[in-house]
Amino acid sequence: MTSPDATLAAVLETGRSLQIGILLFPEVEVLDFAGPFEVFSVATRLARRRRPQAAPVFEVATVAAGTGPVVARHGLQVLPRYGFENAPRFDLLIVPGGVVTQPLNDSTTLQWVGTAAAAATVTASVCTGAFILARLGLLDGRTVTTHWEDVDDLRAGFPALNVIDSVPFVDEGALLTSAGISAGIVMSLHLVGRILGEDLARATARQMQYDWAPAPA
Template sequence: MARAVDRLGGIIATGRPVSVGILLFPEVEVLDFAGPFEVFSVADRVARRDGLVSGGAFDVATVAVGSRDVRARHGLVVRTDHEASDAPPFDLLVVPGGVVTQPLGDTATLDYIRRAGAAATLTASFCTGAFLLAAMGLLEGRPATTHWDDIQDLRAAHPELQIIEDVPFVDEDEVITSAGISAGIGMSLHLVAGILGEAAARATARQMQYDWEP
């Protein structure tokens, strides 16, 4: 069976962009959602500019549960594109980190992650978003990582998991986890490289003036 990133690339080959859904919740880390939003949006622009696609590469949207208005960390208020009840299925589900107390304790948010993750070809977590994937059982039998400052807490909460330290991300095909905050930008570029090719990812990083190596 083809890897998840190859299947996502196959979607683009049909002339349809890969739909990317980024979950937001109270106290979500700003760069955790803004970083991938920027990477996939810029990659779409670069792919169109360079003639790599005919129908677009990525269609990026944000979604929240219960209300479209979310107060992120440090007080930034964001209005998402969708509330969970009207959100379409996404090919790539992105679960950022931050202070995850609220989503971990909210049945509706966990149910949304379960449903959206089941419908997605690939699910990616940034930073402490790994706690949410772990709560859904999505990390069982897979190595994973999170922010260095939260490694021990993740191990304590889920001693059955294989948690890896000192890596920017762990690519386990249908589920990818990354370390803290800016590591998610590198992971997003890794996904762009897998879907569109390394040259497109390098062009995206250059457009962002981001120092990146595969």
């Protein structure tokens, strides 16, 4: 079976950008989506410096149920690039957290996430975004993590999961989960390292002035 990284590398070899979709929903945690958005965007900018004639390695976009403003936590209004109806297929899907009451109780959102995750090569959650993936059964039998404050609730609500804490993220190849909020940045840098190499991931962290080191093998 072809590994997720080999699949993504093959896409880049064709000259096509990798499509990254980041879900938005009411009361989404701001850094949960903005942190990964910044990591992949900065990595793309640095990669272009090294290969100016190449296509952008990542095209990063936000997606929500509609294209109108989404009110994130603390009242920040965000305008998604795509609605569910016109979103492309994403190679990498990121499901952030925050107050996840709305997406967990909205069949349209759950259906879209399930379909998008099935089409994606890699799916990742940040913070309580793990609850959305868990509700869809995508985490059953896997080792996962979430925000430290929500670990007990994830264990109680989804006993088929092996929920661990005190780690920034868990990498299971095609599926990753991260701990709370800023841990999404750590996980995203890790993914940059997986896809484009540790050197570019380090350069991205340095450009962002973020203290980061690769997870030990």
